[in-house]
Amino acid sequence: EPEVTQTPSHQVTQMGQEVILRCVPISNHLYFYWYRQILGQKVEFLVSFYNNEISEKSEIFDDQFSVERPDGSNFTLKIRSTKLEDSAMYFCASSGDRQPYEQYFGPGTRLTVT
Amino acid sequence: QQPVQSPQAVILREGEDAVINCSSSKALYSVHWYRQKHGEAPVFLMILLKGGEQKGHDKISASFNEKKQQSSLYLTASQLSYSGTYFCGTEAGYDKIIFGKGTRLHILP
Structure with a gap:
């Protein structure tokens, strides 16, 4: 069964450093998403991406964040200058080409900023 | 915009029934349900698109x-x-889902 994959599973970085989180969505999916979940809290929407551009973003997704689909398979989230409060689990999700957009989540990347 | 879930937590014995509610102060066009086990990603359960719809x-x-x-x-x-x-x-835009805070369900043997 096709699945969303994410790398790395755990990333430790120092405050102020840049990180890139990588995702490979399900191959025939057209919509891609990033969510984050601070430990023990709810899943928070960050951004959605379709047709090589951002379609929606939340207030959390400020200028420190960017997304890219550098090739036909990868979808990345970059945080330019990490802060302590960026420590969270980051989930990538993808969905197909028709509504309703059932979103399938990857296993997540745990980001720890020290 | 964030949907409100109730209860916050439920403890049941195996074989018992549970109901989890989700409500919104704004009009709902669809509702998505996911389950997340500890340390894992959320897993899609179902989407309901229109009033009166039931799925299972x-x-x-x-x-x-x-x-x-x-x-x-x-x-x-x-x-x-x-x-x-x-x-x-709940959908809060073209393809933006806002999740509630979650309901923790613990089943005892």
Whole structure:
């Protein structure tokens, strides 16, 4: 069964450093998403991406964040200058080409900023 | 905009039933239900698109009351594998889902 994959599973970085989180969505999916979940809290929407551009973003997704689909398979989230409060689990999700957009989540990347 | 889930937590014995509610102060166009086990990613359960719609598989089902702006998830004859946190999500844009805070369900043997 096709699945969303994410790398790395755990990333430790120092405050102020840049990180890139990588995702490979399900191959025939057209919509891609990033969510984050601070430990023990709810899943928070960050951004959605379709047709090589951002379609929606939340207030959390400020200028420190960017997304890219550098090739036909990868979808990345970059945080330019990490802060302590960026420590969270980051989930990538993808969905197909028709509504309703059932979103399938990857296993997540745990980001720890020290 | 964030949907409100109730209860926050439920403890059941195996075989008992549970109902998890999700409500919104704004009009709901669809409701998404996900389950997340500890340390894992959320797993899609179902989407309800229109008022009066009911869906289910196995012993997990859901209803959507569009007028009341709420949805309920029903777990009947609960199994140990049902333990986890259940999130409802509502659409707040073209393809933006806002999740509630979740309902933690713990099933005891």
